[in-house]
Amino acid sequence: MGLFDKKKEKEYSSIIHIEGLNVPENCRCKILLGKTHLTVFCAGNEFSLNYEQIKNIDCQRERDEKLFQKSSLSKTIVGAAAFGATGAIVGAVPKTKSKREIISYAIISFVNSHGEYQNMVFRDEFPNTAKCTGVVDKLRAKVKTQVNRVQL
Secondary structure (H helix, E strand, O other), rough: OOHHHHHOOEEEEEEEHHHEOOOOOOOHHEEEEEEOOEEEOOEEHHHHHHHHHEEEEEEEEEEEEEEEOOOOOHHHHHHHHHHHHHHHHHHHHEEEEEEEEEEEEEEEEEEEEOOOOOEEEEEOOOOOHHHHHHHHHHHHHHHHHHOOOOOO
């Protein structure tokens, strides 16, 4: 194996199963994208899905903006030393900061071994990691998606 050999399989860990597999919800799992199939390792099970069975792939993102206040004792002390009581009051005023958290979801629609249309849903275990986005991007390159027409 040379330095520039590409892996034949791409592994994604730190992913949580939401629904679609016969395992409990919120189980930690690992997704392996092979040459011809996708494999999900979850709760002691190994689920294999050929790329031909996959009909559609989608990625959704959930954004959460968290606001919190931050105060600093050192700013209070510096303010007091420089400007007295007024400086201490101004230095002690807490600052409002925000933190954005993005969690991505991977939705994989496929035809199971019984010919039934089914969905698997996964999400990132940790915010701002975009693991599920990576799974969807790699799968889109390997799978030809199809529109499932349903007559109501």
